[in-house]
Amino acid sequence: MLLSGKRALITGGSSGIGFAAAQALGEKGVALAITGRSPDRMAAAVEALRKAGASVTGIVADVATADGRRQTLESALESALDAMGGLDILVNNAGGVRAGRLEQVTEEDILAMIAVDLAAPILLTRAALPALRAGGEGMVVNISSGLGLVGAPFYAAYAGAKAGLARFGEALRRELKGEGIHVLTVYPGATDTPMMASNKAGPELGFTRESAEAVAAAIVAGIETEALEVIRGGEARAAMIALNRDDPLAIDARFLDLKARLEEAVRGHAAL
Incomplete structure (x- = not known):
């Protein structure tokens, strides 16, 4: 996909991977609409992007609560379409996490x-499909997680939701094949973002962080080449994925050795 002149809506675009992706796409000449929950953070993000020369519209929206989720999504999409006159790329990036033993995570946090x-990306994608199809060369980019490929203890609900997003994208890609809309799934590893600030696990526990800018560069490259997936983490992540497929009990044993330290390190990891 040639990016210059395209139009993108990025959820969770005011910070972290979403903001870095907005910066990278803006540098390629993509018109932007970004959503986020915090008005102050949104204002700062829009100002920074415009200073860098990007055309951007900020939309304050919160899809975390059940009440009005559909209206919020439809309103955000309508605002983006009004601002940009259409849509070519939808980046489902907004996410939330609460780590901990499953029986200690509240029902509210699980939902x-x-x-x-999971639910918000599916609903927003459904609403955006007519606009994406109208452009003749549309793309949906779903930001899953490395935990959607290899599940880790104390992230059961999060891993389940992110794995669900990945399989949603795979199924939708096949559903839309030949109709002018491609679906790309991205699996970031631990990334240095506000969402990870309360996670105290380090490289010794498998959480080697990379910059949001590095992840964003890989996302943009994936969009340009119309890749099926982008998996971060290099050879170590690839080896873990292969071992999880071929000998999952070996991964079980590895996590058993780390479990007590990992539980303590991620006990306070929450960003919802």
Whole structure:
């Protein structure tokens, strides 16, 4: 896909991977609409993007609550379409996490993760399909997680939602094949973003962080080449994925050795 002149809507675009992706796409000449929950953070993000020369519209929207989710999504999409005159790329990036033992994670937090990480992307994609199809060369980019490929203890609900998003994207890609809309799934590893600020796990526990800018560069490259997926983490992640497929009990044993330290390190990891 040639990016210059395209139009993109990025959820969760005021910080983290979403903001870095907005910066990278803006540099390629893509018109932007970004959503986020915080008015102050949104204002700062829009100002920074415009200073860098991007054409951007900021939309304050919160899809974490059940009340009005459909109206919020439809309003955000309508605002983006009004501002840009159409849509070529939808980046489902907004996400939320609450780590901990499953029986200690509240029902409210579990439902919030399912809402933000899975239900909202599905509903927004459904609403955006007519606009994406009208452009003749549309793309949906779903930001899953490395935990959607290899599940880790204390992230059961989050991993389930992110794996669901990945399979949603795969099924939708096949559903839309030949209709002018491509679907790309991105699997970031631990990334240095506000969402990860409360996670105290380091490289010794498998959480080697990379910059949001590096992830964004890979996303843009994936869009340009119309890749099927982008998996971050390099050879170590690839080896873990292969081992999880061929000998999952070996991964079980590895996590068993780390479990007590990992539980303590991620106990406070929450961003919902």
